[in-house]
Amino acid sequence: MALLDSAVWGKRFFSDGWRDAAGEQPVVEPATGEQLATAGLATAEDVTRASARAAEAQRVWAATSPQRRAAVLRRAGELLAEHATEIEDWLVREAGSVRAKAAFEAQLAVGECFECAGLPTHPQGEVLTSEDARWSMSRRRPAGVVSVIAPFNFPLVLGLRSVAPALALGNAVLLKPDPRTAVSGGVVIARVFEEAGLPAGVLHLLPGDGSVGRAVVEAPEVRVVSFTGSTPVGRAIGEQAGRLLKRAHLELGGNNALVVLPGADVAKAASAGAFGSYLHQGQICMTTGRHIVHESLLEEYTAALAAKAAALPVGDPAREDVALGPLIDRRQLERVHGIVTDSVAAGATLAAGGEIVGAGYRATVLSGLTTDMPAWREEIFGPVAPVIGFSTLEEAARIVNDCEYGLSVGILGDVGTAMKLADRIDSGKVHINEQTVSDEPNAPFGGVKASGTGSRFGGAAANVEAFTETQWVTVRPDIADYPF
Incomplete structure (x- = not known):
């Protein structure tokens, strides 16, 4: 069966299953102008509902065993490999990719899932020294709900680069792809994780316009925003997130x-x-x-x-x-x-x-x-x-x-x-002795100056830093004596 049969996702968005959308947008082939399908568009109200549901589902997903989360990521990678030809066809027709670039992107997506399958069992903290008679530790905990806003150019990889590690580390995700690549940058990811056994409510696909983009940043349950796109839009998102005291990982332009x-x-x-x-x-x-x-x-x-x-x-x-x-x-x-x-x-x-x-x-x-x-x-x-x-x-x-x-x-x-x-x-x-275009799932990726906020994606250390929070924990054998 085709992974991307439009009978499943046409005129719908993914949020606790495939829901009928209030709005629609044609999926257009840029080379010819031909309409390939019709994608459903979410609204700001859909984001409000999805964010609340994601926060609820995230608690259960974070408590799921590391091996179970790893298995979902591995199966997602296997599905991407099994349906590579179908996915490449969409990257060619919807994103305007030449076949070699589409094949490279599809293979990179497989590697992303397999690399992130190691994150659930990666060390999640360290033992600290303490002047008191106690154990002192720091541990990494899931941030909670993560919003991922992805661009049109490498739509599958640049969405999955944040979605996969965020899920692997126990977060729920709101994914907003560029509407021009809603299938190869959104539907593919939703269908792969749906078929891989990700529990309902953990991942939400919310294509839409600027109002949806603002909503996935402003939703009160969202703690981390991962944006890949232009520097002007990144500045606006950074300002919005800063006002709301949310972390924003901004991967922006380059010359x-x-x-x-x-x-x-x-x-x-x-x-x-x-x-x-x-x-x-x-x-x-x-x-x-x-x-x-x-x-x-x-x-x-x-x-x-x-x-x-x-x-x-x-x-x-x-x-x-x-x-x-x-x-x-x-x-x-x-x-x-x-x-x-x-x-x-x-x-x-x-x-x-x-x-x-x-x-x-x-x-x-x-x-x-x-x-x-x-x-x-x-x-x-x-x-x-x-x-x-x-x-x-x-x-x-x-x-x-x-x-x-x-x-x-x-x-x-x-x-x-x-x-x-x-x-x-x-x-x-x-x-x-290489040109400027290079990326691997295990390598830290990011820029300085107007190319981003110094955040890095890729590799265990960078991904753990990006999608978790640090908590300090101390333990004493008995209740301490205090002078009050």
Whole structure:
């Protein structure tokens, strides 16, 4: 039986089973505009009910044995693997993913569940010293109800990255996916955990507009908000959560740099740069948005990158063998083209691309830029590779750090020189002899500056920190004597 049969979820949302929704939204294929199905939309009132129910169910789920919780996570991973082809099809058609990216995302989701299956039996505290005749301990306890707000670009993984560890550690979850990817970023997760045996009321799928987003932050039962998305929206959520004294884990945007050092293999560097800039049409927070190349290689690298870009076909990934699929919607497509044309008008040179192709955009290379041009300063979220030169390591470090974001940096070339540069740059992640796009379930993921609040996802330590609270516990053999 198909995991994602729309007869189960069409025009519904998941909250103590599949409920008829008051609102609806078409599920649209960005490559063609074709309607694939109809998703149900939740309301703020639905969030109020779901949050109260989640708080009730969470108490029981937290008291469930660690092995039982681990079994649910393992089974969820198995289901994701068993239905990988079906899930990939939705990632291709709904999210505009090329087949290779969809397969990578589906496999990463499997690994996320398996990695998180170890969290229920991970050490949950430590024994402390004490000046008194007592035992002193700290222990980690589930935060309670966690709200997860996920984006459209890697919709399955970027939702599951918070949902899976939060559930594994005994929390209940309210999941609000981007409405444009309500199936691959929401229905898949709900169906997998439903079939894996997660008790009713522990996970709620609540697609909706901004009012639903505000509601999943403001619901009084919610203690932690995990948001992945744009920096402007993240700022608003952070302000809202701060006013309510709730923890907000904010994984935000990036304008990531790839530094090509003198002596680097130009052919390999251009291949890495093309992958970093053009994977999933550049719609990734880790996308290589700035290519910083030593002046001795600048002309050769720009030409090699432009040749790579010109050879990448653009089209409908569900029906053609293409390297780049559509952008998520027309608004984003026109925004990308506007940034390119504005930069060219300001004096940049178009070395490749710069054209709208149906619902997609050709892989683009810009050279001759200055650092105040929009293509250099802004997070484009499209397949655009701006290239600029540098002469000294100090200049390279200055250019890398002269950015409001600090998510991911790649450095290509001599390892010793790369290590010296890495020590001078501000970034949540540094990859030497790799491009900027990389993620593994057991590795801490997060950014600094406008890329986030320094929170990390991935790995036992980061996930325990993110989704639990610390409680101090002391124990004496007898009631203590007090001077009152």
